Amino acid sequence: MRIRFAGLCARALTTLCILLATSTALAQEVRVDIPPQSLDSALKAFSDATGMQFIYVEADIGSVRTRGVSGTLTADAALQRLLDDTGLQHEYANDNTVRLFRPEAAPPASAPEEARNDPPVRTLEEIVITARKREESLQDVPISVQVVSGEEIREQNIVNLQDLSAQVPNLFVTESYVGDAVYVRGIGSGQNNLGFEQAVGQVIDGFFYGRSRYSRFAFMDVERVEVLKGPQGALIGKNTTAGAINITTARPTREFEAWLQPTYEFEGAEGWSVEGAISGPLSDSVAGRLAFSVIDRDGFIHNTFTGQDDVRANDWSARGSLLWDIADNADLLLQYQTGEIRHDGGNNQLSFCDFTSQQVPGAPVNVNFTAIFAGIAPDDCTANYERTATAGKFGENVEGKKTDFDSVTATLNWDFDRVQLTSLTGFARYDYRDEQDGDRTYVDVLTNDTFGTLPEFAEDYEQFSQELRISSAVSDQLDLIAGVYFLDKTQETEYIVHFANLAGQAISRNTFTREEGRTYAAFAQVDYAFNDRWSLTAGARFTYEEKEARSVQVPTELYTYIPQDCTLPAAGACYRHDISDDLSENDFSPNLSVQWYPTGDSMFYANVARGFKAGGYDHVLVSDEATDPNILERFVFDPEEVLSYELGTKLTLADGTAQLNAALFRSEFDDLQLGGFLNSTEVINTVTNAGSAITQGVELELRWRPLDRLTLFAAVAYLDSTYDEYTDAPCYTLQVTGCVNGRQDLSGEPLQFATDWKGTANAEYVWTLPGGMDVIGWVQYAFVDDFPLQADLDPKLWQDGYGKIDARLTLASADGNWQVSLIGRNLTDKLTSNYGDDVPGQAGTVWRSVDAPRSFAVQALFRF
Numbered sequence: 001m002r003i004r005f006a007g008l009c010a011r012a013l014t015t016l017c018i019l020l021a022t023s024t025a026l027a028q029e030v031r032v033d034i035p036p037q038s039l040d041s042a043l044k045a046f047s048d049a050t051g052m053q054f055i056y057v058e059a060d061i062g063s064v065r066t067r068g069v070s071g072t073l074t075a076d077a078a079l080q081r082l083l084d085d086t087g088l089q090h091e092y093a094n095d096n097t098v099r100l101f102r103p104e105a106a107p108p109a110s111a112p113e114e115a116r117n118d119p120p121v122r123t124l125e126e127i128v129i130t131a132r133k134r135e136e137s138l139q140d141v142p143i144s145v146q147v148v149s150g151e152e153i154r155e156q157n158i159v160n161l162q163d164l165s166a167q168v169p170n171l172f173v174t175e176s177y178v179g180d181a182v183y184v185r186g187i188g189s190g191q192n193n194l195g196f197e198q199a200v201g202q203v204i205d206g207f208f209y210g211r212s213r214y215s216r217f218a219f220m221d222v223e224r225v226e227v228l229k230g231p232q233g234a235l236i237g238k239n240t241t242a243g244a245i246n247i248t249t250a251r252p253t254r255e256f257e258a259w260l261q262p263t264y265e266f267e268g269a270e271g272w273s274v275e276g277a278i279s280g281p282l283s284d285s286v287a288g289r290l291a292f293s294v295i296d297r298d299g300f301i302h303n304t305f306t307g308q309d310d311v312r313a314n315d316w317s318a319r320g321s322l323l324w325d326i327a328d329n330a331d332l333l334l335q336y337q338t339g340e341i342r343h344d345g346g347n348n349q350l351s352f353c354d355f356t357s358q359q360v361p362g363a364p365v366n367v368n369f370t371a372i373f374a375g376i377a378p379d380d381c382t383a384n385y386e387r388t389a390t391a392g393k394f395g396e397n398v399e400g401k402k403t404d405f406d407s408v409t410a411t412l413n414w415d416f417d418r419v420q421l422t423s424l425t426g427f428a429r430y431d432y433r434d435e436q437d438g439d440r441t442y443v444d445v446l447t448n449d450t451f452g453t454l455p456e457f458a459e460d461y462e463q464f465s466q467e468l469r470i471s472s473a474v475s476d477q478l479d480l481i482a483g484v485y486f487l488d489k490t491q492e493t494e495y496i497v498h499f500a501n502l503a504g505q506a507i508s509r510n511t512f513t514r515e516e517g518r519t520y521a522a523f524a525q526v527d528y529a530f531n532d533r534w535s536l537t538a539g540a541r542f543t544y545e546e547k548e549a550r551s552v553q554v555p556t557e558l559y560t561y562i563p564q565d566c567t568l569p570a571a572g573a574c575y576r577h578d579i580s581d582d583l584s585e586n587d588f589s590p591n592l593s594v595q596w597y598p599t600g601d602s603m604f605y606a607n608v609a610r611g612f613k614a615g616g617y618d619h620v621l622v623s624d625e626a627t628d629p630n631i632l633e634r635f636v637f638d639p640e641e642v643l644s645y646e647l648g649t650k651l652t653l654a655d656g657t658a659q660l661n662a663a664l665f666r667s668e669f670d671d672l673q674l675g676g677f678l679n680s681t682e683v684i685n686t687v688t689n690a691g692s693a694i695t696q697g698v699e700l701e702l703r704w705r706p707l708d709r710l711t712l713f714a715a716v717a718y719l720d721s722t723y724d725e726y727t728d729a730p731c732y733t734l735q736v737t738g739c740v741n742g743r744q745d746l747s748g749e750p751l752q753f754a755t756d757w758k759g760t761a762n763a764e765y766v767w768t769l770p771g772g773m774d775v776i777g778w779v780q781y782a783f784v785d786d787f788p789l790q791a792d793l794d795p796k797l798w799q800d801g802y803g804k805i806d807a808r809l810t811l812a813s814a815d816g817n818w819q820v821s822l823i824g825r826n827l828t829d830k831l832t833s834n835y836g837d838d839v840p841g842q843a844g845t846v847w848r849s850v851d852a853p854r855s856f857a858v859q860a861l862f863r864f
Contacts, residue, residue, distance in 0.1 A: 036065065046079065064086050088101065132525070142648070162180075179193065201240040273297070335410075342402045495620045591610070603651075696719075714759070732793065752791040780805070833848040
């Protein structure tokens with residue numbers, strides 16, 4: 001009896017000691033800052049902050065979301081708040097172990113541990129993004145965002161943003177001469193003027209890059225790409241009137257990892273590419289990462305004149321990163337990236353030739369199409385993956401595009417008890433030269449008796465930026481982000497047109513422009529949670545910008561910079577000017593958003609935002625200072641402004657196995673910036689501010705995992721994007737109906753590249769073989785409705801609606817260290833176009849840039 005009593009006393013004393021220790025630990029205050037997210041992720045963060053461990057049945061929390069918790073609280077109070085509205089209860093097993101359970105299905109305390117840690121059942125993986133300068137669950141961000149992971153990009157052989165845009169509704173990207181077209185919801189920047197700022201901002205690892213040329217850079221060691229739709233002026237800044245593309249690359253790791261992915265394309269643009277990365281610790285406090293990409297491919301358009309395939313790609317890039325833990329609460333990320341993009345030949349070809357307009361009114365020569373096309377196959381005036389063209393200079397074909405680029409960035413994060421300070425310092429530069437065949441024929445080299453033109457575009461660009469930012473969980477209910485931003489840029493451009501023979505005189509017209517600019521901005525955004533159901537986000541950015549520019553235009557000897565006397569006014573070849581101007585402007589861009597969480601699995605939001613795109617200077621201005629009294633007015637264009645409204649919802653369904661996101665939007669644009677040919681008879685571009693435009697529509701996105709091995713995805717968008725008022729739009733070439741004095745009324749008509757419907761759907765299934773290896777099958781269908789290739793809505797330059805099928809079959813090792821894939825794209829071999837324009841001086845004749853035909857590639861991936 002004494003022994004039993006002594007044993008009971010010992011057990012009671014032990015239990016009392018545990019309870020006292022537990023009470024003491026739980027009574028201690030801790031600092032936690034956990035935003036709304038999935039409960040699974042929140043518990044991991046809570047464990048890191050408090051040292052607590054959790055036991056639970058995975059199915060009980062797979063689809064549950066928490067409203068989060070922030071502040072300095074006792075561990076028990078913080079846990080209680082974290083579990084509010086989740087339907088879960090908890091009990092303490094010991095001083096640092098907590099068991100979570102549902103009252104109606106709580107397992108007995110004696111249940112074996114494996115019964116309380118069942119493997120996950122079909123729940124979708126949480127997608128974490130940084131669209132608002134902090135890590136958040138995609139399902140908690142009150143804006144329309146589509147995310148593509150780095151793994152998806154590599155597995156689908158997506159090289160750059162143009163490839164990616166094919167599967168993202170309401171995103172359109174195409175490479176062009178002068179500047180690239182990046183459009184979101186039907187709005188972008190004209191791609192034929194070097195002076196345009198961008199309507200779609202590009203952000204890479206937190207740094208803003210304000211030129212469309214960056215869209216050409218190959219994806220390399222990317223963690224994810226976020227496509228943000230709608231104005232993002234408050235946090236990202238100017239030049240995001242249509243949206244932004246936020247790219248996050250992989251960071252150095254504390255453990256060694258490496259991967260290598262070679263790809264060989266044996267049909268289509270034949271050739272190979274290799275991408276890879278190596279990462280790991282360099283010391284106790286420093287980790288490094290080195291990534292690289294090399295592409296060597298032939299083209300997919302056969303040039304019957306040169307005998308080669310256009311466009312031939314020879315690209316390479318490399319990025320080195322160092323992550324230094326300066327202190328327990330501070331780290332510094334240094335990155336340097338460099339590379340070269342070289343594309344030889346062109347993917348534009350004549351798609352329609354007008355043989356009836358032998359004499360072009362006002363043209364520099366009497367263009368004889370019959371003579372030009374005498375030796376060309378009849379189908380050469382059809383987009384058919386064959387072209388007969390060359391850009392000649394001194395008897396050599398120089399057609400192509402070349403870009404060199406470098407960037408250096410430093411990101412410093414310094415964490416305090418309730419505050420994080422961030423400094424982003426960056427320098428970036430590139431230079432490029434594009435040379436194209438202006439008339440899209442072979443005549444530049446063959447003979448000088450026709451209107452042979454060789455336009456050249458060159459740009460040297462550099463920018464320095466500095467951002468200082470503070471983010472803080474001010475209280476349990478209030479979060480704050482605020483900062484200041486500075487950007488200094490210098491841009492030098494050349495726009496040169498070489499006329500091989502201009503009524504008996506060879507001449508070049510050179511236009512040189514230098515522009516300098518500085519941007520100063522201050523921004524802030526607050527998130528306030530009224531309660532577990534309602535929250536409010538309010539933000540604003542004030543921007544002040546100043547620019548100055550000089551434009552010099554002069555005729556020179558052919559292919560040189562030597563000034564040349566010239567008296568012929570045709571095509572503006574003899575125009576001269578030397579003009580300068582400076583401007584300053586300021587803008588206030590606010591945004592306001594309300595969020596409602598009726599349950600832990602659903603969120604509804606409404607937001608309104610204002611944005612602006614800076615004004616600037618026409619870098620391809622063709623005008624004679626002596627005869628044009630309005631030359632300065634034509635040199636400068638005004639800012640573009642937008643007011644946008646959006647209603648949306650983000651739902652987690654079917655016990656966490658499905659997510660459905662939807663958005664209803666309307667954006668109203670004023671002074672929309674547009675560029676194009678002044679008219680059809682002269683090689684002259686112009687810039688205008690259209691009166692106004694409206695884009696509105698609906699976007700839907702569904703992710704669903706109905707089976708453990710089957711994952712489905714679908715996204716579709718309806719877009720109504722039209723000019724609200726544009727009464728003085730340029731007519732298209734040879735337009736008769738509706739054209740008065742070279743102008744037409746496009747009010748109520750669709751914008752360039754705007755399609756009513758665009759969508760994509762894909763499915764992935766995994767079969768496990770004996771021995772543990774997996775066979776992974778993936779298939780995708782992407783479709784797009786009709787859309788205009790040019791802003792003047794020339795009926796010869798419309799792309800008909802189409803659908804394309806891509807597929808991938810992968811064999812993966814059981815340990816995940818290697819896999820090999822067969823990839824097919826555009827399997828039904830649809831011939832489609834992404835851009836087109838008039839052929840200067842050849843009225844009624846147009847050309848198109850065509851997309852890639854059917855392609856097959858074999859790809860391997862090795863992980864070390």
